[in-house]
Amino acid sequence: MKKDVKDVLFSEADIENRVRELAEKINDDYKGHDLLIIGVLKGANVFMCDLMRKITLPVQIDFIAASSYGHSTESSGVVKILKDLDYSIEDRHVLIVEDIIDTGLTLKYLIENFKSRSPKTIEICTLLDKPERRIAPLDVKYIGFKIPDEFIVGYGIDYAERYRNLPYIATLKPVVYMD
Numbered sequence: 266m267k268k269d270v271k272d273v274l275f276s277e278a279d280i281e282n283r284v285r286e287l288a289e290k291i292n293d294d295y296k297g298h299d300l301l302i303i304g305v306l307k308g309a310n311v312f313m314c315d316l317m318r319k320i321t322l323p324v325q326i327d328f329i330a331a332s333s334y335g336h337s338t339e340s341s342g343v344v345k346i347l348k349d350l351d352y353s354i355e356d357r358h359v360l361i362v363e364d365i366i367d368t369g370l371t372l373k374y375l376i377e378n379f380k381s382r383s384p385k386t387i388e389i390c391t392l393l394d395k396p397e398r399r400i401a402p403l404d405v406k407y408i409g410f411k412i413p414d415e416f417i418v419g420y421g422i423d424y425a426e427r428y429r430n431l432p433y434i435a436t437l438k439p440v441v442y443m444d
């Protein structure tokens with residue numbers, strides 16, 4: 266796995282520090298409220314687990330599973346919902362947790378879908394943002410790091426379902442995905 270890594274963009278320590286900062290901001294912003302955190306599987310799994318343990322508010326969690334990349338480095342443009350939410354979000358303060366926003370197509374689809382379910386408020390928290398690739402504009406309240414237009418893996422994020430267990434965020438050597 267390590268031999269496929271080109272550059273480490275964010276180390277375990279970098280990520281831990283930034284996740285703590287994001288959680289502190291969320292704790293301040295939602296003070297006095299219950300929060301429903303929705304993780305977008307599978308990629309957001311690792312970030313969600315770390316972030317929620319640093320949130321000190323009363324929190325409930327739910328997950329939706331969405332996929333549009335499959336085994337490619339390019340979005341198919343079609344967002345497939347593989348698992349819907351378990352619970353209603355009506356009248357709830359909802360925070361969607363994502364690992365990465367790239368074209369924005371996944372979150373645009375999810376936000377529109379969730380808005381039709383009448384939440385009290387809805388915001389987005391993403392660990393990574395790749396603004397150069399955006400097709401669908403989005404308002405994103407919490408961003409961990411902005412990254413350049415390179416395909417990345419690690420900390421939950423995959424290429425063809427691999428590398429999710431790398432504890433850091435890295436670029437891959439092009440030879441890995443250009444065959």
Ligand SMILES: O=P(O)(O)OC[C@H]1O[C@H](OP(=O)(O)OP(=O)(O)O)[C@H](O)[C@@H]1O
Pocket residue numbers: 305306307308309331332333334335340363364365366367368369370371372422423
């Ligand atoms: O902004 P976009 O271009 O839509 O890309 C971002 C989405 O792509 C990845 O999911 P993917 O479809 O790879 O599913 P996964 O989370 O199971 O890896 C990632 O986890 C985001 O959900």
Ligand code: HPA
Pocket residue numbers: 334365366367368415416417418422423424
């Ligand atoms: O850079 C990326 N890496 C892995 N999955 C992704 N899904 C959107 N962008 C990416």
Ligand SMILES: [Mg+2]
Pocket residue numbers: 308334335422423424
């Ligand atoms: Mg993926």
